[in-house]
Amino acid sequence: MALDLTAIEAVAFDMDGVLWRADQVLPGVPALFEFLQGEGIPYAFVTNNSTRRVEAYVERLRGLGIPARPEQVITSAVATADYISRRYAPETPVYIIGEDGIRSALAERGFREDARNAQLVVVGLDFAVTFEKFKTATLLIRSGADFIGTNGDRTFPTPEGLVPGNGALLALLQTATDVKPVVVGKPEPVMFEVALQRLGSVAERTLMVGDRIETDIAGALRAGWRAALVLTGTTTREQALADGRAEAIFDSLATLQSAWEAARR
Numbered sequence: 001m002a003l004d005l006t007a008i009e010a011v012a013f014d015m016d017g018v019l020w021r022a023d024q025v026l027p028g029v030p031a032l033f034e035f036l037q038g039e040g041i042p043y044a045f046v047t048n049n050s051t052r053r054v055e056a057y058v059e060r061l062r063g064l065g066i067p068a069r070p071e072q073v074i075t076s077a078v079a080t081a082d083y084i085s086r087r088y089a090p091e092t093p094v095y096i097i098g099e100d101g102i103r104s105a106l107a108e109r110g111f112r113e114d115a116r117n118a119q120l121v122v123v124g125l126d127f128a129v130t131f132e133k134f135k136t137a138t139l140l141i142r143s144g145a146d147f148i149g150t151n152g153d154r155t156f157p158t159p160e161g162l163v164p165g166n167g168a169l170l171a172l173l174q175t176a177t178d179v180k181p182v183v184v185g186k187p188e189p190v191m192f193e194v195a196l197q198r199l200g201s202v203a204e205r206t207l208m209v210g211d212r213i214e215t216d217i218a219g220a221l222r223a224g225w226r227a228a229l230v231l232t233g234t235t236t237r238e239q240a241l242a243d244g245r246a247e248a249i250f251d252s253l254a255t256l257q258s259a260w261e262a263a264r265r
């Protein structure tokens with residue numbers, strides 16, 4: 001099915017490889033957002049990164065000239081906190097492995113950390129993870145605590161190269177406990193459900209714009225969304241065509257905007 005842009009009523013953007021790459025802003029930013037605002041099309045930003053606070057993203061987006069409010073930024077930490085607050089009472093004691101992003105998202109919803117009595121183990125990427133933390137998490141999960149991961153990315157990109165991502169931390173705990181975690185981030189459906197709620201939209205009229213087929217595109221299509229791949233990030237046109245899952249491929253946000261404007265004329 002070809003992508004019909006006239007049917008799209010809301011849109012979610014992956015950030016790295018779509019809006020920017022390292023320190024470089026990508027073509028079509030911020031003009032696309034002027035277009036979306038002019039057309040009254042709501043938008044949000046989604047990222048599997050659970051380490052940073054929403055405010056850090058809002059600041060970066062605004063710095064690039066993209067109008068952004070905190071509720072439009074959905075990190076896997078925020079989506080995890082949304083997911084947990086819909087299923088557990090706010091007093092539920094939790095044990096957290098992770099950085100400030102997931103800690104602040106859970107604290108804002110009233111969850112308190114209690115390593116002794118935790119009924120819930122939440123694991124996000126933690127740059128200071130230790131054997132002691134893995135031990136505590138393992139013992140809690142083995143005694144029946146629920147096990148939730150912010151995202152399953154196997155690697156995390158750094159200037160030095162790819163280092164272990166949260167999926168690697170989850171794999172260690174899964175091996176130690178024989179328990180499979182509930183994972184929230186893309187390509188899992190939870191992240192897309194949270195984004196739909198924030199956008200006030202329905203799946204079949206919502207577009208995901210991303211640069212990774214495995215997470216952004218496959219996850220969106222599985223959730224019933226429409227999807228557009230941009231070639232400004234990790235995927236080349238050759239790879240996209242060989243893979244075959246991307247229903248619409250654009251060189252950049254600028255070409256997506258041209259196609260969208262032409263479709264609405």
Ligand SMILES: [Mg+2]
Pocket residue numbers: 014015016017018210211212233
């Ligand atoms: Mg990306």
